[in-house]
Amino acid sequence: MENDVSLKFHQQLLLISENLVTEDVVAIKFLCMDFLHLSKLEAVKSAADIFKLLMAQEYLSAEDTFLLAELLYRIKCHSLLEKLGYTKEKVQECLHEKGRVSPYRQMLYELSENITDDMLKKIAFLLQNRLPKCWIITSALDLLSLLEKQGLLTEDNVQVLEYVFKIVSPDLLETIDNYKKAKDNKAANFTQGFPELNLELRGEFSNVGKGSKTLSSYKMDGPHRGFCLIINNVNFISSQRKGSCKDAEQLEKVFTWLGLDVRTYTDLTSEGITELMQTWQHMPDHKDRNCFICCILSHGASGAIYGTDYKLVSIRVLMTHFTAKQCPQLAGKPKLFFIQACQGDSTQRAVYVDTDGPTPDPSSMQERVSLSESIPEEADFLLGMATVDGCVSFRHTEEGTWYIQALCSKLQLLVPRGEDILSILTQVNEDVARRVDPSGRKKQMPQPAYTLRRKFIFPIPTAPPPSVQHLGF
Template sequence: MDPLTLMRIDEELDSSELAALCFLCGDVLNRKYLETINDGKELFIRLEEKGLLDNSRFLSQLLETISRSDLLRLLEADSRRRERSGEPQTDASPLLSDYRVMLYRIYEDLTKENLEKMKFLLNSKLGKRQLEQCTTALDVFAEMERARLLSSSKLDELQRILVECDCHLKLMVQKYMRDSSVSQYQHIHPIRNPDLLPRSTSHVINRQRDSNSTESLLLNLAISETQLPSEPSLEPREGQSLYSDADVSPPLQNWDYYSLVHNPRGTCLVINNEQFTGEGLRDRAGTQEDEKALRDVFGRLGFKVDVRNDLTADAIRNALDELGKRNFIEADALVVCVLSHGEKECVFGTDGQKVALRELTRPFTSERAATLAGKPKLFFIQACQGSGYQRGSMPCPPKPLGGEAAGRPSLEEDAGPVQSELVPSDADFLIGMATVGDCKSFRNTSTGSIYIQALCKQLLKSAFRNDDILTTLTFVNGEVSRGEYMNFKQMPEPKYTLTKKLVLTLV
C-alpha cells in the first residue's frame, strides 16, 4: 500500500480512534506490540509485517467500523491507482473479527454513567487499581480479556454486567452469539422438552440415559432456537416447535444407505498447515479454529480424529500413503480434511511444493485399499483454487417454459467447468471443495475459514435431522454463498461418486 496514503490517514486519526483501531486488531496482532503503539504509522508497520496491508480491504474494514468514510475514500483512490498500474492483488485478506466489532459497538453506545457502573460491578474481579486506569469501555474489555473474563467464546460475565447497565447492549451480545459461526460450539442451553427433538435423537438419548455421558450428551445435543443462525428453512412456523414431526426423515432403508455400525466409525485425518517456509506463502492465522471445530464435530460423529500439523508436500503424501495401507475391515468410512494454501487442482505443503488433488485420493482407491471398497471416503479441502475473485449477480426471474426449452432443455456447466480428473473414477468418493476452480476462498484469522466453520455447523444440524451428506453440503453451499466477504462472494463445490446415501449421526 502507498506509504503516502498511510501517512495521510495517520495524520487524520485522533488518539481515541487510534486506540479503537488497536483494540480491533487485538486478534491479529500481539497484545504486547499493541501496548507500545503510539501513532498510526507504528500500527500500519505492524500490520504490514503480518501481510495485512497487501491490499486495502482489511484497513477498509477498520476505518468503516470507526465510521471514517472520508479516510475510506483515500483508500479507494489508492486501490484504483494500483489497479491501473497493474500491481498484483492478493486474496486472503483476513476478515475483521465480528467479536471485536461487537465490543466496539457496545463501547460506542455505552454512556459515561454506565461505564462507571460497569467498573463498579467488576471491582471485585479486576481490582481497583486496574479499573482506575480504564478511561473507556475498550480499556475495560482489554482488562477483562487479560483476566480471562472475556473472549469470543466466554461472554457470560459481559452479559451479566450489561443486564445491570443497559439491556439494549446485552441484545448486541446475544445477536453476536446467534450470528457467530462458532456460537453453537460454545453456547448451548439444556433441553427443556426432549419430545421436541427428532425421533432418532430421542432414541439415542433414551438408550444412553443411564450412562455416565448422558448429561454431557443432552447438553451437546440441545441447541436452542435462539442460538442457531437464522435460516428461513429452519425457522418454526407460528404454533410449531423447532423440531416438529414434519422435520423427521422417513425410516432409512438399509439397501439405500451406507452401513454405519462400528464405533469408532473410522479415521478422520486432519492435515492442518499453519506455518509456511515456502516462498510467497504466508502463515494461515485462524486455521487452529478450523482444526478444533473438525476435531469436535467428527469426534461427536464417531470418528477417531488424527491431526497432523505443518506437513511438507512429501510429508502429506507419506501420511496418506501410510493411512491407505491400514486394514479398514473394522471401519465404516474414512474422512480426510486438508487445511492449507492451494491453487487449481492442488494444495501446498509448508515447503511451498504442490500436491495434486488426485494424489490425495489415489491411496484409497479400491485397487490400493481393498478393505475400503464400497465404503464412503470423504475429503474436505480448505484451500484457494486460483487467483480470481467471485462477484455476485442479481438472479433473473424465471421465464415460462415453451417451445424448444420445454421439450428439450439445454445443458450448461454450473459454477464453472468441473475437472473430471479431480474426482476419482472409482466409486464411493466425495470431495468437498471450499471454492470452485480458479477462485479464492476466505479465512477469518480469529474464528477460522468460512467454509470449514459452515461445514461443521451444518454437519451437526444434519445429525439431528437425518440429512444425507449431499443435503448437508447443499446447506453449506447456501450458507456460504449468501455471505459477502470483502465485497466478494465464495461458492463451495462438492464433487462425488457416491453410490448410496450417507447419513452421519451422533454416537
C-alpha cells in the first residue's frame, strides 16, 4: 500500500514536471533560493530535479505537498494545482500559516514580472561596473540572482534596486517601498520562512496608490495613443446578432475620436479570435503606444465568449496574451477590455429586445467563472462586462446594446470633463441600471473589474465628439 502511494505521488510529480516550460522552471528555482543551496540549484535542468532536491530536504513528500502547491500558485500555474488536490482558493487560505516563500523573494519575483527586455538592457548598462564582465544576463531573474551572488542585493539592503528603478522605471519603486514598509511594521513577527506575512504583504502589493498618497495617472502623452480592436460577431451558424453593427460603428467612431487606431474584425470563430489575440500579442508597434483596448461583441457564457462556430473562448485566456510576460511591449501600460455578451442563461425575449445569450444546448455550457477569476492577476488590466455573472445582457435589434450605447455616450460626455475611466464606468452602470425592456420587467447591471494601479484618463480631444443618439428604452 505504501509503495502504491509513493508510485502515485511520483507519477503526479512527473506529470506536473512535464507541464512546466523552461520559464516556469527558472521561476521555481528562483523562489526556492531561500531554502535550497545555490550550488545544487545551479545544477538543476528540469522541474523534476527541483522536486528531488525538495524531497531530499524534506520540504516535499506524499504527505505534505503544500510547498509545491505554493510554488505553482506563485508562478500562476493554477491549472496544475488540482493534480495535488489543491485549488487556487485553498492555497490562498493556507498561505498565512504554511507559506514558505519569503516576502523578500516575493517582492523580487514580482519585480521580475514587470521588467521588460528594454528595461533589462538599461539596468545592465547602469550596473556594468558592478557586474562581472563576462556574465551574460538573459532575464530579469538572472540579473536579480547575480546581484544577490555579488552581495549587492539582500533582504535588508535593496538600495541597488532603488537606484536603478528611480532611473529606469519609477513606477516599480512602489513595490520596493511596500516591501520595506511591511518589513519595518512587522519586524517583530519575522521568522526564518516569513510565514506570517505572505498574505499580508501580497495584499499590500495590490494597494499601490492607496492611503494618504494621491493616485497618479497613467502616461497618455506619447506620439500614439494605442490600438483598439473591435471583434464584432454578427452571423452565427443558426442566428444573427441584429443591432451589433450599430455598436461596432459607434465604438469605432468614439475610440477614433479618442485618438486610437481602430481595427474592426467581423464574424470570427473561436480559433479565429484566439489567433487574432496571438497576432496582436506580438505586434511590435505597441512599444510606441500608451495603451491597448479590445472590445468584443458576441454571445457569451460565464467567463467566456462564443466564436461564430458556437465554441467558447475563455475571457481570461484572451486577456493573458497581453500580460507583461507575454507582451513586454505593453508592460506597465493599461490594457482595457470591454465585453458585450451574456454571462448566463437566456431569458424570455420581448418585442424589439434580443439577448446576447447562447442558443446551443445548455448541457454544453461550462461552469461559471467569477469575475475576479476572469482577469489576469498582474497589474494594469481593466475588464468592463456588460452584465454581472450568470445574467443576460440586452440588445436592441436595430439600435444596439444597452451597455455599448451607454459606454459610447458617457465617454463622449465625460472625457471632455477630465473624468477617469472608473468614474465613467460608474456612470455607465447607473445609465444601464435605469433602463428597462418593453415589458417593464427585465433589467441589466454592468460590472467592471480591474487591477489598474493608476487613474486612466483619456486626453481631451480637440475635435468635438461624434454624435451618438442617446437611446431610451
